[in-house]
Amino acid sequence: QSVLTQPPSVSAAPGQKVTISCSGSSSNIGNNYVCWYQQLPGTAPKLLIYENNKRPSGIPDRFSGSKSGASATLGITGVQTGDEADYYCGTWDSSLSAVVFGGGTKLTVL
Amino acid sequence: EVQLVESGGGLVQPGGSLRLSCVASGFTFSNYWMHWVRQAPGKGLVWVSRINSDGGYTNYADSVKGRFTISRDNAKNTLYLQMNSLRAEDTAVYYCVRSPAPGYSGYDYSFDYWGQGTLVTVSS
Numbered sequence: 001q002s003v004l005t006q007p008p009s010v011s012a013a014p015g016q017k018v019t020i021s022c023s024g025s026s027s028n029i030g031n032n033y034v035c036w037y038q039q040l041p042g043t044a045p046k047l048l049i050y051e052n053n054k055r056p057s058g059i060p061d062r063f064s065g066s067k068s069g070a071s072a073t074l075g076i077t078g079v080q081t082g083d084e085a086d087y088y089c090g091t092w093d094s095s096l097s098a099v100v101f102g103g104g105t106k107l108t109v110l
Numbered sequence: 111e112v113q114l115v116e117s118g119g120g121l122v123q124p125g126g127s128l129r130l131s132c133v134a135s136g137f138t139f140s141n142y143w144m145h146w147v148r149q150a151p152g153k154g155l156v157w158v159s160r161i162n163s164d165g166g167y168t169n170y171a172d173s174v175k176g177r178f179t180i181s182r183d184n185a186k187n188t189l190y191l192q193m194n195s196l197r198a199e200d201t202a203v204y205y206c207v208r209s210p211a212p213g214y215s216g217y218d219y220s221f222d223y224w225g226q227g228t229l230v231t232v233s234s
Binding site for chain 1: 172
């Protein structure tokens with residue numbers, strides 16, 4: 001049982017937009033920054049979004065992040081087959097004194 | 111180019127010990143916080159431990175506290191994870207992970223570079 005709650009799976013047709021939610025509480029998302037990570041099949045995770053909504057260099061602007069209260073959202077526009085991956089949100093939990101992740105969301109491109 | 115190369119994984123019996131290493135290159139290792147994150151087969155990411163840039167501060171997940179020890183040798187650009195009293199539930203790929211440079215908000219709990227991982231299997 002993960003501290004942060006994500007939907008297990010989402011799907012979208014190529015070119016469409018998809019959003020992935022990440023729900024937490026005031027001890028984690030509500031008072032800390034959120035990151036998003038992409039894990040392509042068989043590879044290590046990669047940083048997609050940091051500080052709630054910033055993209056590292058090299059990450060296309062099709063990927064966006066937002067945060068409101070104790071929830072965060074990853075948005076992907078113009079979905080491509082190469083975006084098929086598992087996506088994880090992560091942040092600090094002040095009550096646990098630990099980094100916490102969501103359970104991950106598998107994106108399927110139909 | 112930032113590189114993190116883990117080693118030391120393998121098969122170990124329950125109750126046994128293992129030490130993982132991670133050699134860093136392509137950046138000034140002594141300036142960065144480092145972490146270990148694990149992923150059981152077919153499961154999600156779980157943070158294990160972190161250490162600050164000079165090794166004077168460490169932090170652990172409750173599931174490994176008292177059994178695992180994180181350390182670093184800045185002269186050798188190497189991060190370690192000493193794992194004792196291993197259990198079947200510790201079976202996972204262990205990733206060596208770097209935090210972004212200090213100055214970024216939430217840098218000490220964000221991860222900008224990941225190694226390829228090393229598999230630890232605890233089984234009799």
